[in-house]
Amino acid sequence: xxxxxxxxxxxxxxxxxxxxxxxxxxxxxxxxxxxxxxxxxxxxxxxxxxxxxxxxxxxxxxxxxxxxxxxxxxxxxxxxxxxxxxxxxxxxxxxxxxxxxxxxxxxxxxxxxxxxxxxxxxxxxxxxxxxxxxxxxxxxxxxxxxxxxxxxxxxxxxxxxxxxxxxxxxxxxxxxxxxxxxxxxxxxxxxxxxxxxxxxxxxxxxxxxxxxxxxxxxxxxxxxxxxxxxxxxxxxxxxxxxxxxxxxxxxxxxxxxxxxxxxxxxxxxxxxxxx
Amino acid sequence: xxxxxxxxxxxxxxxxxxxxxxxxxxxxxxxxxxxxxxxxxxxxxxxxxxxxxxxxxxxxxxxxxxxxxxxxxxxxxxxxxxxxxxxxxxxxxxxxxxxxxxxxxxxxxxxxxxxxxxxxxxxxxxxxxxxxxxxxxxxxxxxxxxxxxxxxxxxxxxxxxxxxxxxxxxxxxxxxxxxxxxxxxxxxxxxxxxxxxxxxxxxxxxxxxxxxxxxxxxxxxxxxxxxxxxxxxxxxxxxxxxxxxxxxxxxxxxxxxxxxxxxxxxxxxxxxxxxxxxxxxxxxxxxxxxxxxxxxxxxxxxxxxxxxxxxxxxxxxxxxxxxxxxxxxxxxxxxxxxxxxxxxxxxxxxxxx
Numbered sequence: 001x002x003x004x005x006x007x008x009x010x011x012x013x014x015x016x017x018x019x020x021x022x023x024x025x026x027x028x029x030x031x032x033x034x035x036x037x038x039x040x041x042x043x044x045x046x047x048x049x050x051x052x053x054x055x056x057x058x059x060x061x062x063x064x065x066x067x068x069x070x071x072x073x074x075x076x077x078x079x080x081x082x083x084x085x086x087x088x089x090x091x092x093x094x095x096x097x098x099x100x101x102x103x104x105x106x107x108x109x110x111x112x113x114x115x116x117x118x119x120x121x122x123x124x125x126x127x128x129x130x131x132x133x134x135x136x137x138x139x140x141x142x143x144x145x146x147x148x149x150x151x152x153x154x155x156x157x158x159x160x161x162x163x164x165x166x167x168x169x170x171x172x173x174x175x176x177x178x179x180x181x182x183x184x185x186x187x188x189x190x191x192x193x194x195x196x197x198x199x200x201x202x203x204x205x206x207x208x209x210x211x212x213x214x215x216x217x218x219x220x221x222x223x224x225x226x227x228x229x230x231x232x233x234x235x236x237x238x239x240x241x242x243x244x245x246x247x248x249x250x251x252x253x254x255x256x257x258x259x260x261x262x263x264x265x266x267x268x269x270x271x272x273x274x275x
Numbered sequence: 276x277x278x279x280x281x282x283x284x285x286x287x288x289x290x291x292x293x294x295x296x297x298x299x300x301x302x303x304x305x306x307x308x309x310x311x312x313x314x315x316x317x318x319x320x321x322x323x324x325x326x327x328x329x330x331x332x333x334x335x336x337x338x339x340x341x342x343x344x345x346x347x348x349x350x351x352x353x354x355x356x357x358x359x360x361x362x363x364x365x366x367x368x369x370x371x372x373x374x375x376x377x378x379x380x381x382x383x384x385x386x387x388x389x390x391x392x393x394x395x396x397x398x399x400x401x402x403x404x405x406x407x408x409x410x411x412x413x414x415x416x417x418x419x420x421x422x423x424x425x426x427x428x429x430x431x432x433x434x435x436x437x438x439x440x441x442x443x444x445x446x447x448x449x450x451x452x453x454x455x456x457x458x459x460x461x462x463x464x465x466x467x468x469x470x471x472x473x474x475x476x477x478x479x480x481x482x483x484x485x486x487x488x489x490x491x492x493x494x495x496x497x498x499x500x501x502x503x504x505x506x507x508x509x510x511x512x513x514x515x516x517x518x519x520x521x522x523x524x525x526x527x528x529x530x531x532x533x534x535x536x537x538x539x540x541x542x543x544x545x546x547x548x549x550x551x552x553x554x555x556x557x558x559x560x561x562x563x564x565x566x567x568x569x570x571x572x573x574x575x576x577x578x579x580x581x582x583x584x585x586x587x588x589x590x591x592x593x594x595x596x597x598x599x600x601x602x603x604x605x606x607x608x609x610x611x612x613x614x615x616x617x618x619x620x621x622x623x624x625x626x627x628x
Contacts, residue, residue, distance in 0.1 A: 056492075076497075077492045077493065078498070093487050093490035094487065094490070095487055096486050096487075097486055098479070098482055098486065102479055102482075106479050106480070106483045108476075109479070109483075109495050110495030114476050114477075115476070115477055116477040116478075116508060118475075119472050119478060120475075121468075127471075131296060132293055135292045174494065174495070
């Protein structure tokens with residue numbers, strides 16, 4: 001177990017190319033134990049590509065990713081859970097026909113031992129004991145995320161906000177050291193966003209997880225994050241504390257465009273509208 | 276996906292996690308299933324050969340359909356070769372028991388042999404999905420059929436092979452009434468096993484692979500392993516079903532295990548309910564009994580309209596086809612769904628929600 005503040009994930013000079021398209025060019029950053037690290041940037045900047053490299057979906061064309069000093073890229077995708085990396089998806093990726101309870105239990109897969117033989121014999125061979133033990137743990141997550149009322153519903157029929165929450169629950173069930181959240185607040189209303197922000201803050205305290213988050217809502221990112229990296233066209237254009245990043249000239253350009261006169265005109269229009 | 280309400284009866288509370296993960300949802304459901312098993316066990320006292328043979332065939336096909344339901348319903352992998360695995364089980368059990376091993380032991384051994392064969396033919400599933408996998412399994416159907424016709428030492432080739440009569444410590448299971456108990460035993464074992472599988476780790480993993488394989492992989496599920504395992508479990512039950520079939524008829528020949536049988540198994544699980552354990556048995560009963568019901572229907576029509584008496588065979592075939600089409604249009608989610616809807620309306624009557 002790494003100490004708080006030490007580097008657990010080190011992304012070093014990672015590039016990803018799809019044919020002629022450069023999704024990521026020479027991206028480097030690191031994530032430290034216990035922090036909330038946010039990756040932001042305009043649409044198409046390569047944020048999700050970066051997350052996919054860490055979770056194993058994409059293989060970097062060049063560069064390295066080190067996880068607690070170990071080469072992460074030599075591990076297969078399904079090793080990520082036992083290595084201690086969990087994630088949620090930008091476009092919901094729940095198991096639609098399973099109940100919420102079973103969805104979250106799938107997150108416990110890598111920590112469970114019963115297999116299809118002991119599972120079929122359920123009462124003998126310990127499957128029952130293990131299932132009930134994991135159920136108890138899953139219930140603490142359900143309590144934590146306040147989804148008790150839907151625990152037996154099929155995940156596919158839930159509202160968008162609730163499904164996002166169930167996805168978070170499933171990722172927590174992995175008990176990862178690092179949890180990757182891909183736009184946890186996208187498409188939510190204010191109340192749902194506030195709930196989600198509350199859960200993310202509590203995640204670090206109650207479950208002692210390091211969080212890496214992609215999010216478009218600047219208010220949320222700046223309020224919650226310890227450190228922020230900004231991607232634009234596949235490059236890191238700024239990194240540091242939220243204040244430093246906000247003050248950065250490159251970031252302003254990436255988000256607001258380069259034409260100062262147009263900016264001034266926009267500001268004037270806004271002032272008029274307020275008046 | 277339709278959501279069917281299923282409120283619990285008054286007074287039937289679950290106060291522990293164990294009570295919330297029982298095999299059947301309510302006490303009444305448990306009692307109903309037990310009563311069903313006892314009723315079938317009592318059938319030989321009341322009914323003659325015809326009813327018993329139908330029950331035996333429903334059981335045998337139900338076990339095999341259950342296997343296909345693990346593969347297609349739970350894991351979402353379509354197979355057009357299930358009939359051949361069923362046949363392999365029949366030949367394997369005949370061969371094993373022909374080598375001096377008691378039939379009752381040969382049946383599970385044949386299941387394991389079929390499981391191994393199924394996992395070998397399931398290897399393409401690691402790479403192929405959907406229609407491509409369907410074609411790959413079609414290949415396994417033809418390879419096995421060719422094997423049945425050529426492997427004289429194993430299947431007796433074109434002549435077929437004799438399957439010995441099952442006996443239990445010298446007690447010959449040589450009548451329908453006696454054989455029914457053997458089939459009933461395996462039906463109970465198979466259905467309880469798969470119902471248990473569905474509520475434990477590997478069963479969830481199979482469904483996760485079906486519903487969203489990308490996120491299943493992130494959860495630590497090895498896709499290749501579970502896709503092939505699913506073929507293994509499915510073939511195991513196909514093999515058990517086939518073995519029971521072989522020893523019931525006493526004679527196994529390759530003609531019965533064609534693509535038609537594979538498609539019938541698919542029809543059983545689609546009509547019964549994809550991914551539903553009890554649906555497999557309902558679907559098997561439906562597919563087996565429908566042609567007979569339609570024959571009665573066609574003969575009935577012929578007595579009213581004598582002009583068509585020559586064509587009852589065609590009318591029967593057409594009515595079977597029409598019934599299946601109507602069924603799929605009106606109840607695409609299967610017999611099990613229809614049953615759940617009926618149950619919900621009983622419970623909620625006179626309110627609709």
